Amino acid sequence: MRTSIADPRDPRLDDVRDLNKSDKSGEGLVIAEGPLVVSRLAQSRFSLRCVVGFGPKLDSYVEQYGDPGCPLYEVEREVLAQVAGFDMHRGLVAAADRAPEPELSSVLEEATTLVVLEGVGDHENIGAIFRNAAGMDVDAVLLGSGAADPLYRRSVRVSMGHALRLPFAHLEGGHTTWQRSLERLRSAGFRLVSLTPDESAVHLAEAMRGADKVALLVGAEGPGLTEHAMRATDVRARIPMAAGTDSLNVATSAAIAFYERQRSRTAFAAREM
Amino acid sequence: MRTSIADPRDPRLDDVRDLNKSDKSGEGLVIAEGPLVVSRLAQSRFSLRCVVGFGPKLDSYVEQYGDPGCPLYEVEREVLAQVAGFDMHRGLVAAADRAPEPELSSVLEEATTLVVLEGVGDHENIGAIFRNAAGMDVDAVLLGSGAADPLYRRSVRVSMGHALRLPFAHLEGGHTTWQRSLERLRSAGFRLVSLTPDESAVHLAEAMRGADKVALLVGAEGPGLTEHAMRATDVRARIPMAAGTDSLNVATSAAIAFYERQRSRTAFAAREM
Structure with a gap:
């Protein structure tokens, strides 16, 4: 499911908001940046909540690693920079829920x-x-x-x-x-x-x-x-x-x-x- | 030779000026920060030009490693921060001349x-x-x-x-x-x-x-x-x-x-x- 989001205030982007100020652990989230690390998050025990990225980055991610099975939010570079709080040149970031630690x-x-x-x-x-x-x-x-x-x-x-x-x-x-x-x-x-x-x-x-x-x-x-x-x-x-x-x-x-x-x-x- | 310097514009501090903007290689200098690294600079093939630091840091340096045989400039923390361009919490920095590379x-x-x-x-x-x-x-x-x-x-x-x-x-x-x-x-x-x-x-x-x-x-x-x-x-x-x-x-x-x-x-x- 892929959606374009143009408004940086859109609450669907909250999972990756203010990354410059927080690692989101306080919200019970895990964050992955860049295609390789996002793909490892997708294969992990953590449930993906969303993948956010520039259009071409989402295209090449899906082509290389397949559909991650969560919402994909396409954003412009400036929008992601405003949401994350810094210019995310890798252009791809994902959030997942933390999971209980194994015994x-x-x-x-x-x-x-x-x-x-x-x-x-x-x-x-x-x-x-x-x-x-x-x-x-x-x-x-x-x-x-x-x-x-x-x-x-x-x-x-x-x-x-x-x-x-x-x-x-x-x-x-x-x-x-x-x-x-x-x-x-x-x-x-x-x-x-x-x-x-x-x-x-x-x-x-x-x-x-x-x-x-x-x-x-x-x-x-x-x-x-x-x-x-x-x-x-x-x-x-x-x-x-x-x-x-x-x-x-x-x-x-x-x-x-x-x-x-x-x-x-x-x-x-x-x-x- | 130890001298206190209170004016951050003092040219004797130029060797460690604007370290936030430059590594001083353009001026033919090598910079060492902290007592251990300064002591290694003192023992190296490079000729020390000066050691700049807070009073207690200069004291403990000389006590541990001996007199480095170059001018010691004692400065307050705020002065060093103004000169270097950032708060140098280690409180000790030295400059030496670059030397020709060995054959x-x-x-x-x-x-x-x-x-x-x-x-x-x-x-x-x-x-x-x-x-x-x-x-x-x-x-x-x-x-x-x-x-x-x-x-x-x-x-x-x-x-x-x-x-x-x-x-x-x-x-x-x-x-x-x-x-x-x-x-x-x-x-x-x-x-x-x-x-x-x-x-x-x-x-x-x-x-x-x-x-x-x-x-x-x-x-x-x-x-x-x-x-x-x-x-x-x-x-x-x-x-x-x-x-x-x-x-x-x-x-x-x-x-x-x-x-x-x-x-x-x-x-x-x-x-x-």
């Missing part, structure tokens, strides 16, 4: 590689972690205390839409509950590996070797993981760093760990490396 | 691991590549055609100041000259490894195995390396990606390759992995 038990059921985040409060870092996790076969993201919202507009954009597809669930957060919440992962067969720049930790490759299931814990840039969280894990792993340098960005460290996990579990690695 | 031959002399960039035009990506390279023992960065300026203010900041310390040099760029410029690296003993998402490429670990010296080529996010550049290399390497995902961010891919290089060359890796 931890259902997330754990099929998973063999997890990443667990403690205090990663930056939306770009969260988004980048989802992008890297999806790219390197991590099955789900678990959010401990202090993690930013993966469905925040900026997180979704940086994740290239993978925050909409890759399952995530919250763990009972807080310092006193790490022991208990990580015990659930351990009893589900996961080796718990914490990532730290500490030189006394073992090499990442050694920490992962031979593990059937791995849950990798990473902490916020700067402080890193708390001692509470690390003490609740099975092994502390490090990425060797050159003298006089700083630890890596948290999403970069996580990407390296995902790569190592993939490398150590493939038959190729087992035979050849 | 390629001197860069190659001691190096065993290089990264070569083609068309990486984004200042954040360039900065992140320098940060990751410094952290994982890459000896130098070579810039082919289309690479952004590593000494741009934003690049320096994202690099955590490593763009000031890690040697870099430009290669004769352009599509027609890759063959010739890479030949210089090959004859210096480097194995030339290009990074590509192409599934027919060999695994990164296999591409690096047994190499004494490695030069790793990475291309811009999106287009990646040109066929010209790849054809001039010895081996095409890939980071295995999950189906239906996108290639990684260029700085993230490079970080993974640096990790693999470090892993494959250490005795630890040779014995244990």
Whole structure:
């Protein structure tokens, strides 16, 4: 169902109104920008409410990804700029309803590689972690205390839409509950590996070797993981760093760990490396 | 030599004037912000011209890193905000003169691991590549055609100041000259490894195995390396990606390759992995 809308005050455009001031999470919405991310929203567990875009952008979206099965609102560039609050040069934006988070038990059921985040409060870092996790076969993201919202507009954009597809669930957060919440992962067969720049930790490759299931814990840039969280894990792993340098960005460290996990579990690695 | 300056129009503050509008490269300057990056500028090949900051920030800088041996200008927060053009909450900024780039031959002399960039035009990506390279023992960065300026203010900041310390040099760029410029690296003993998402490429670990010296080529996010550049290399390497995902961010891919290089060359890796 496609409709042209010329009046920026039209309430049918409210789902994408004032995006410069809000990510719409307060209204229970998820926002996707650009054709690729909109297509991932359309394939996700979230129900699309509308797709808004310039005429040619709607045409090429439908041609490439098919009819999304929700109202399509065609608008001029100036109208969208007025509604969204900025010039949206990608020319395509969609809104969907947020959905309840999956149960931890259902997330754990099929998973063999997890990443667990403690205090990663930056939306770009969260988004980048989802992008890297999806790219390197991590099955789900678990959010401990202090993690930013993966469905925040900026997180979704940086994740290239993978925050909409890759399952995530919250763990009972807080310092006193790490022991208990990580015990659930351990009893589900996961080796718990914490990532730290500490030189006394073992090499990442050694920490992962031979593990059937791995849950990798990473902490916020700067402080890193708390001692509470690390003490609740099975092994502390490090990425060797050159003298006089700083630890890596948290999403970069996580990407390296995902790569190592993939490398150590493939038959190729087992035979050849 | 420490002087208080109360007048934002004082010409001694010109080196850090209008930073919101310019990175000062047009004036032949390099700018460093915050104590850590300023300390790296002080230890670099660039000659410091001045350090400007709030009183307590200058105190703690000198206490931690010593006297930088250039004029120190103490200013109030409002004065620095007026001069720089924005509220500089870090409260410390330094300027240095740009210096001639090192000769390629001197860069190659001691190096065993290089990264070569083609068309990486984004200042954040360039900065992140320098940060990751410094952290994982890459000896130098070579810039082919289309690479952004590593000494741009934003690049320096994202690099955590490593763009000031890690040697870099430009290669004769352009599509027609890759063959010739890479030949210089090959004859210096480097194995030339290009990074590509192409599934027919060999695994990164296999591409690096047994190499004494490695030069790793990475291309811009999106287009990646040109066929010209790849054809001039010895081996095409890939980071295995999950189906239906996108290639990684260029700085993230490079970080993974640096990790693999470090892993494959250490005795630890040779014995244990």
